[in-house]
Amino acid sequence: MASQLRGNDLRQLGFPEGRAIGLALAQLQRRHLKKLSQTDQLTLLKELLSNPASFLTHLDWSHTAAALLPAPSRHIALAARKDYAVFGPEYIEQGAIHQMETAMKLPVTMAGALMPDAHQGYGLPIGGVLATDNAVIPYAVGVDIGCRMALSVFALPPKHLEQRVQELRKLLLEHTRFGNKQGFVRGQKLDHAVLERDEFRDIGFLRNKQATAAEQIGTSGGGNHFVEWGVVDITDPTNELGVPVGQYLGLLSHSGSRGLGASVANHYTRLAKDVCQLPAEAQHLAWLSLESEAGQEYWAAMNLAGDYASACHHQIHLRLAKALGERPLAKVENHHNFAWKETLADGREAIVHRKGATPAGQGVLGVIPGSMTAPGFIVRGRGEAASLSSASHGAGRAMSRTRAKQELGEADVRRYLQQHGIELIGGGVDEAPQAYKDIRAVMASQTGLVDVLGSFTPRIVRMEGGA
Structure with a gap:
């Protein structure tokens, strides 16, 4: 083990006085770096000092590198607020509006829109859509990158x-896993090509993330994530699903990119804050230029996380369809918490962030869920320019999780679910139906954004917890 380097050793190398020395010394205490000889440690620090920009996305040294770069002479100033469209303003809390x-004051902002299910989050509100000029904002994408809905429609009435509640309940228990404490044991796990992607090797930050991704693939997160059986009611005879008007058994899932997406979001948000210093009220909206190495790395990692989230859903539906002994007649899948390269109505190229907002381009299919006691809707996008071709991603919260826990009793919630004929496995009062807005009112606020092809009404719901 190397003898411990001290601040004077770094000063002799040329490290400037200040934060960089402390950060570097702290990093050298990490187990794998302490094993290096003092000569190797000094060589590494010389490389870092000579070209800190090349270490900005390094797993160990990104923050030290940022501290070595010249600090901006001042904070990046906010610009005049640009106009944006608001759908269903009467349902949106003031915090989300603020x-x-x-977000509309950022120098890189080009356009924006706020969906009727919007509520306050970190950085961009949940339900916010933001178009930027060649810049990506990790917290405008969200922590759960690529979170999505997936629906399978089966040829069963x-x-x-009604006749097989316990059987379908058992299938959910046996073939789904939730949260960080549950996973599939050896022999139950399914492989997927996404785990072999080059990004796990080519991006330094991701090199130690593949094992966790492999452990969690095919599972769902906690919170508002679910897998549920319910009734699909196809009402539009011109639907692109190829399914005749009528009612069918459906399987709906909601989850995202698990620990992989969260780690990507948190790492690149910290990095963005280091290189993009904004006023306090906008600090969570720090961006990375797509012309920078860090921006390109985040873009690649974000797309990997989105594909990983999709793979998780595919495995969930594959397991349950196989256990059910049926092949689905049709599938619908869409995601949110993502950024896309798109062309705006005025012809400008933009990065469109949809944080808790459903893509609703012309002819694009999606699912907008309600709550456990209210239907969700299968929709076709209308490509409305004012909404940046977006729609809500659900009913949206009417109560925060904290308020729901304070005001709702578990016995009352269970009674409410029973009255609506809902079989719930797991879940908590923070996800009670009463904590959500009226999905029908939300849908009425966006009739110009989507056409409704049918609905999905939950019956047997599984969330984190339960046995």
Whole structure:
């Protein structure tokens, strides 16, 4: 083990007085770096000092590198607020409005819109859509990168649900896993090509993330994530699903990119804050230029996380369809918490962030869920320019999780679910139906954004917890 380097050793190398010395010394205490000889440690620090920009996305040294780069002479100033469209303003809390107003003042902002299910989050509000000029904002994408909905429609009648509640309940227990404490044991796990992607090797930050991704693939997160059986009611005879008007057994899932997406979001947000210093009210909206190495790395990692989230859903539906002994007639899948390269209505190229907002381009299919006691809707996008071709991603919260826990009793929630014929496995009062907005009112606020092809009404719901 190397003898411990001290601040004077770094000063002799040429490290400037200040934060960089402390950060570097702290990093050298990490187990794998302490094993290096003092000569190797000094060689590494010389390389870092000579070209800190090349270490900005390094797993160990990104923050030290940022501290070595010249600090901006001042904070990046906010610009005049640009106009944006608001859908269903009567359903949107003031906190979400304030966050959107701040986002519309960023120098890189080109356009924006706020969906009727919007509520306050970190950085961009949940339900916020933001178009930027060649810049990506990790917290405008969100922590759960690529979170999505996936629906399978089966050629079984609704009475299958009524007659086989316990059987379908058992299938959810046996073939789904939730949260960080549950996973599939050896022999149950399914492989997927996404785990072999080059990004796990080519991006330094991701090199130690593949094992966790492999452990969690095919599982769902906690919070508002779910897998549920319910009734699909196809009402539009011109639907692109190729499914005749009528009612069917459906399987709906909601989850994202698990620990992989969260680690990507948190790492690159910290990095963005180091290189993009904004006023306090806008600090969570720090961006990375797509012309920078860090921006390109985040873009690649974000797309990997999105594909990983999709793979998780595919495995969930594959397991349950196989256990059910049926192949789905049709599938619908869409994601949110993502950024896309798109062309705006005025012809400008933009990076469009949809944080808790459903892509609703012309002819694009998606699912907008309600709550456990209210239907979700299968929709076709109308490509409305004012909404940046977006729609809500659900009903949206009417109560924060904290408020729901304070005001709702578990016995009352269970009674409410029973009255609506809902079988719930797991879940908590923070996800009670009463904590959500009225999905029908939300849908009425966006009739110009999507056409409704049908609905999905939950019956047997599994969330984190339960046995």
